[in-house]
Amino acid sequence: MTLHYLAEEHEALYRENARGCASFNRGRMVEALLKERPEAEDHVAEVTVALRPLKDILAEQKIIRTDALVIDTEGHELSVLTGADLASLRPKVAIVENNTRENKRQIVKVFKDRGYNCFSHISELVAFSSEMPKLSMTNVFEAAKISRK
Numbered sequence: 001m002t003l004h005y006l007a008e009e010h011e012a013l014y015r016e017n018a019r020g021c022a023s024f025n026r027g028r029m030v031e032a033l034l035k036e037r038p039e040a041e042d043h044v045a046e047v048t049v050a051l052r053p054l055k056d057i058l059a060e061q062k063i064i065r066t067d068a069l070v071i072d073t074e075g076h077e078l079s080v081l082t083g084a085d086l087a088s089l090r091p092k093v094a095i096v097e098n099n100t101r102e103n104k105r106q107i108v109k110v111f112k113d114r115g116y117n118c119f120s121h122i123s124e125l126v127a128f129s130s131e132m133p134k135l136s137m138t139n140v141f142e143a144a145k146i147s148r149k
Contacts, residue, residue: 004029007045053083072097094127
């Protein structure tokens with residue numbers, strides 16, 4: 001598929017977190033960059049990349065199980081998720097970016113059908129397996145506390 005990205009020679013014109021962003025959807029890439037520069041359409045480059053299902057990549061790397069799965073693929077999260085073998089991989093927690101209501105429903109269904117508890121946080125879906133230890137809110141906030149040393 002064709003992957004669209006901010007051309008290296010124009011990176012200095014954009015905020016740091018725009019550098020390295022890419023999408024298979026050219027319109028989505030241009031739309032994001034247009035928020036910063038009116039000539040953004042001319043700053044998008046493209047490259048053809050090979051696609052492989054996540055389960056094939058994990059098998060090649062001999063990864064058969066994981067505690068955490070994070071997917072942030074700029075609108076293609078459902079495709080990546082369906083290319084994984086969740087039954088074998090059995091992540092205890094999964095964090096999946098979701099930018100559309102329709103994707104969110106489908107992603108939630110994938111996890112709920114496998115017994116996960118799902119929660120939304122901003123634009124992320126967080127799914128916990130039954131193997132995930134139960135934590136009190138005190139434990140959660142204690143773990144997230146910022147140390148002031």
